[in-house]
Amino acid sequence: MSENSSNDKLKESGLTYEDYASINDGNYYELAGGQLELMSPVPSTVHQLISFEMQTHFAHSCKSNYIILGAPIDVILSSSEVRQPDLILVHRNRINILSKRGIEGAPDLVVEILSLSSLKRDKIDKLKTYAHYQIPEYWIVEPTSGILEEYILQGNKYELFNVFQGDELVNSPNIPCVSFTMADIMDNIPDIKD
Template sequence: MTKEKNQSQETESGTRAGDDNAEVRDQRLTYDDYAAIDDGLRYELADGRLELMSPGPSSIHQLVSFEMQRTIFETCHMDYIVFYSPIDLILSAHEVRQPDLLMIHRSRMDIIRMRGIEGAPDLVVEILSPSTLRRDKLDKLRTYARYGIPEYWVVEPKVGTLEQYVLQGERYELHNVYEEEEPVSSPTVLCISFTMKGIMDNIPSIRD
């Protein structure tokens, strides 16, 4: 077999392999695919794969979310827009998340669009539930860092703690863990001022 023929076959083989890889890449869903789904369920789009968000959040999850949104709004509404779920955070054509809370400085309102938020907000908050533990503490930790979100909070409603992660380079570092009466502050969102005790004291007792 001649060298030229060998090269020709290798080129054809390489082209076929490249086509296969391109086909695999093209099979990832996009935001348009995600937005076209109308089955009554809630999803996120993680690197082109649908992730089901059902069952719905628990009552304590919703109460904590509301209290945090209300409390943050009191001190930050002049400088920041505060959104709460459901809101599409469109980080790329293949990455669409629905954080529980997010904050955007009013100087960056250009990333707020009719269909959702297109770009990295200044701060994102996820409130844990048993069904989202791994997703929030591992998968989203990596995802939000990859897309350059400066600060990420993970709130554990059962014990009333807040884990604060701050972006250092391309990864998050655990900056602090807040509980009880320790004042929550932020190195990136300076208007933040509350305590987790203040949040949790406003949550009524919920029966199992």
């Protein structure tokens, strides 16, 4: 699909997964309520380092029980809702939700690492969307302060369950294998020049 075609689709609503999947212009998008959202700019170096460190810690303690995936991968929540969380955990007894297209259904955990361009989308829009589609747990990581907010689904909405920073052991009532601190993550992030 040409760039003009995808630009036209950015203004449309009522789009489906098939419309979304047909776009091949080199950009990353999410499909939110049938409307394309451009994922731009690309994640920062610090964002990617935090993602890698978290994946490494998940792999160390959780890989025997969970499939651990990082963006970009489609989480297809419905024909009009396709998201690309930064990190995703799916319990191995639910491997049936993995397909060649992506993850088709609610993962056990999604993690978003904030950036200036995604702040409102991650803290407001995705909070509502992930709750609506019954994802049991949602974490938001603030990369500057190294704070992790843990949201647990209570009925049809998320409740802030805990906030972790520094040497506090990150734990989860739903994912018992989690075992790291935000200091474990942040201490491995080098100082990056502006």
